[in-house]
Amino acid sequence: MAPSNSVKILELRQVAPACSSTDQSNTEFTLPLTFMDALWLKFPPAESIFFYELTESSPTVFISIILPKLITSLSRALVNFLPLAGNLIWPQDSPKPLILYTPNDAVSLTIAESSADFGRLSSNEIREAIELHPYTPELCISDTRASVLALQITLFPNQGFCISFVTHHAALDGKTTAMFIKAWAHICKQLEPGKIDQPPLLPADLIPSFDRSVIKDVAGLETEHLNYWLVMNEVVLKSNPRSLKVPPNIGGPEPSDLVRATFELSREDIKFLRKKVQSQFDRILKEDRNETKQLHLSTFVLTCAYTLASMMKARGGDGINKVFFLFSVDLRSRSLDPPIPNNYFGNCIACQHVVAGARIFTEENGLAMIAEKFSEIIKGMESRGLFEGARERLAELASLEPGTQFLGVAGSTRFDFYRSDFGWGEPEKVEIASIDRTNSVSLVESRDGMTGGVEIGLALKRHEMETFASLFVNGLKDN
Template sequence: MTIIEVCHVPPFSNSCRPTPTELSLPLNFSDIFNLKFPPVQSIFFYKLGESTTTFFKTVILPRIKHSLSITLFHFLPLAGHLSWPQHSAKPIVVYNTANDGVLLTVAVSDEDLDHLYSDIRYASESNPYLSPLSVSETKASILSFQITLFPNKGFTTGYTLNHAFLDGRSISLFMNSWACICRNLDANLKISPNSLPEELNPSFDRTLTQGSKGLEMKYLNYWLGLKLPGSDANPRSLKPIPFPVPADVVRATFPFSREDIKKLGERVKSKLERGNQTKPFSTYVLAYAYTLVCMVKAKGLKNSNKVKFGLTADSRTRLNPPLSRNYIGNCVTSCDVLVEVEHLLKENGVGYVAKRLNEMIKGLENGVLEIAKEKVPFMDVEPGVRVILVAGSNRFGKYGADFGWGKPMNVEITTIDVGESFSMMESRDESGGVEIGLVLKKHEMEMFDSLFVHGLKMLRSSL
């Protein structure tokens, strides 16, 4: 791979639509919860046979850059940086100079694009197509992007985001807004920042989260007092805590069709004991439960082992008063449960997990702030317990990021290679379908592949 350009993209501004010279935003309780977690990275793969080097440089890249600049006009705080001034009790997001903006790296690769998104491949193969954030003890960027051309095959768009300010819904809204602006640019690129469609219009209103200041300070004091191997000695440092990434793991994507989900729901319901029915299982719950059981089996866990699994729920509409669905920032609540693996290995292990997930979701009705009060970023886990989490959701609309040359062939949440996690998003080609992204050791992936495919095949033939 060859890097051909690294440039700074500022928010759009002209005499008719000047960009504000400065602004600042406080972090909310959910932002501070994520303050020192590693950045989140993702790659969008686009197939385009006409993507010659000339077409890329004269058509694709100018449109990408100009539309990114316009998008930053609408999402101005994302062009700023995270700071923790000495006079401030907590970090803030600041936009205040002409040097603010996002870093865009442009590269060319001669690797096989199809292999990178459609085959089982080493997880590390994704790394060259992502650019790092600029982070120091006192200043941290919010976003960075990398566009990589695969001549005559297509291109990728990769992002790296600071988890202290953005969650999955926030970045999905940004990417879909950027794509919408790009595909609607005039051919001469002279479009100015028109209003976004209402469904893409971001909200940065922080007034409705002011009642959570006690939580903010609880989480902040937790980070200030935390001492972990490899972490920065300065407690106010904005550098994330390093998480090791295994070198021998592979990555793959597994699809559920809408019919698979339907039959899975029927199967789980039929196995539940009479009088032990729960509310209907959502697509998210069914896909999660089936994937988790396959993972536990593929990892070779035994009845006597314990596993902690959980979910991260969007809290925007669960707060009182609720936030806009287009609120930009972290606004999530995490729930988890510790269980013995033997429950997952039984005949209706999927049903068991689905019920526990439904119980967690129902528990959110008691108030997300009450649940948040019981959490700290790193919960103590007894030795030997495996922690398995999910990243993403089938409701974020990742495949809506069509920049004008078709929707992505695949979207990868790259950073599930940290820890034991899997990703979930909506299906590219079918409403109601789901895609699962997974990173495992090679022999575990082979076992998971067999279990996942065989289980769905048996399900289709048995009902």
């Protein structure tokens, strides 16, 4: 484990949107939360870290070249993303929170230097989960106000640097975060020396849309979502119902008791799993049901089913009666009326969940049985309605039975995080650091991007991780 003093804070800055006579950054800007935003109001902040390997990164080069370019381009990017420089507030005369940006609001930027081993931190190997904590800044959150974004840039002298993004989940989802990162990277990479006042224009797909009229609460869920958190504040968190404070973690062990590691499924591994699951499922149909049924065996379904099966076996079922697995579906790609643009800013996701009894994970054809559950949920979303069962899901979450294992998914293989080039190459590694606080599994596309592979991030107790690693590898071999 890296020593706790391996990271030294060099400077704390406030970076405001670049200002000119024609910029909207000179005026106040408000953005109401939608019912999809309200669902994440008290969820711990999302934390991601992008590691960039760069041996030509001496302190002198970092301070004189890299950092000024990153800060200048950040200021320009924020002009198009004003809510990120603002704050989440809940006015007394408002039935729900809103995001408020006022002139001179800014994003908190921590600048640090680390003597830790860059290669170790950006590797896939097993290491203490808390080793990543010094590289993510705190998001400023109080009872009455919450920052939307906090950033940290950390230099590893002559090894590289990392940029961490901490975002308030009630303000934006992963797709919006990815859009901002790409916009900042685009400006930074194209920014020419001596032409700071003439920043490159953003392509249309990287300019956010703030049109809330496209979000229709047809199921009337906004009140349900807000009431859920009001009750949580009063009963569980023992705080003011309108407090914006969030819990540090959601269930599970403390991060200090966990290790983290990354596992990869290649395109060939996915093909192998698809064949394996289909074979098991055909056997189930033949022996038990005598019927014909087609599974939806996408990369997502196979990855989640295989990871979940391996995790539950690694945990040995100790005290686990049932598994509740929550995942999100991006609605921007769905055929909705009105359609939601791909560049929509905010949360634009519908939650779904899979529930499985612990016994499934010990069954001979357990992997296929779990994959079938995911397949049924995804195939039925259009016919059932994207928000069908949302009220019941909230009620179940609020009263999970003892012995229920709660897990979620963070990230997506569709965000193209590894294409985020600020001018010094693409990331060596992308970590979704907050999985040790949210009891989640992270999914990111493989670094090479073109192979269709998946990187899976986990935070488990050490003995569980070691068992998982063995099960994960051996399960991809022909029996």
